[in-house]
Amino acid sequence: MSARKPIKKAVFPVAGLGTRFLPATKAIPKELLPIVDRPLIQYAVDEAREAGIEQIIFVTGRGKTAIVEHFDVAFELETTMAERGKDLSVLEPTRATPGDIITVRQQVPLGLGHAIWCARAIVGDDPFAILLPDELMVAAKGGGTGCMKQMVEAYEEVGGNLISVLEVPHDEVSSYGVIAPGAQLSDTLTEVTGLVEKPPVDQAPSNKIISGRYILQPEVMGVLKDQGKGAGGEIQLTDAMAKMIGNQPFHAATFAGRRFDCGSKTGFVEATLALALEREDMGAEVRAMAERLLTE
Structure with a gap:
């Protein structure tokens, strides 16, 4: 078997207006809203x-x-902190190596599929990852690896196209994109035979929902180029992926961890509270505060 190209490129669609979080996002990108003390985009990049x-x-x-x-x-910030003897290690994850970050513009909001297509020249002929920052994926409690690392390990096993999925209660499937499963290769790896967007509960082919992480082959860009508008009048990535099924290997990896829907206000608050409770420097204090608020 020939060696597979490694996954070294990742696309982050961050052109959305964040209208559900107005007025907070009037002047601040929603991706920079913090979960405790790290912005959403930092979690995804890490x-x-x-x-x-x-x-x-x-x-x-x-x-x-x-x-x-x-x-x-941030030269001025770092210089001032250094002069005052403050620890600069907190900023280390925010420093990108020169040339590692590339930006392209999505001038018109035509949907997720169109946003991915805008990165075609940079992706080139390489397989690539996609991370949706609104979907905060957190490793399982007690340790473990992140969602994309789990996916890359699965990709090294099966190649082709791969999406991250999570199991939800059957009565919730109508709110998500759902996979039609084929062969079960392992406890976490499933063949995908179809994709269904927000199916009625009684017609859902499974309870495994698409959860905002993808590894795709570059041929998807050719599909997106000629694809018309789908649901909501937008160019949908799900429609393009569905056309890849049967032409290339397509699998789903069930994430061993937790997902927080930070595209919603309640999900954002849940993520903030959950991660704050796990912090050694503040968990006990936050727990006491939450218990006090619940009894008032």
């Missing part, structure tokens, strides 16, 4: 780096330059 990703591709829009600045060297 997850990609853990998986061996070397090139970060941000698909941005107007008003999103602050995302790139977050990963730049």
Whole structure:
């Protein structure tokens, strides 16, 4: 068997307006809203780096330059901190190696599929990852690897196209994209025979939902190029992936960890509370505060 190309590029679609979080996102990209003390985009980039990703591709829009600045060297800040004897290690994950971050513009909001297609020239002929920052994927309690690292390990086994899935209660499937499963290769790896967007509960082919992490072959860009608008009048990535099934290997990897839907306000609050409770420097205090608020 010939060696598979490694996954070294990742696309982050970050051009959205974040209207569900207005007015907080009027001047601040939603991807920079913090979960405790790290912005959402930092969690996603750290997850990609853990998986061996070397090139970060941000698909941005107007008003999103602050995302790139977050990963730049803040000379004035670092100089002032150093002069005052403050620890600079907290900023280490925010410093990108020169040339590692590339941005492209999605001038018109035509959907997720269109956002991915905007990165075609950078992706080139390489397989690539996609991470949706709104989906905060956290390793299982007590240790473990992140979602993208688990996916890269699965990709090294089966190749082709791979999506991350999570199991949800059957009565919730109508809110998500769901896979039609084929052969079960292992406890966590499933063949995908179809993709269904928000099926009625009684017609859902499974309870395994697509959860915002993908590894795709570059041929998907050719599919997206000629694809018309789908649900919501947008160019849907799910439609393009569905066309790849049967032409290339397509599998789903069940994530051993937790997912927080930070595209919703309640999910954002849940993520903040959950991660704060696990922090050694503040967990006990936050727990006491939450218990006090619940009894008032």
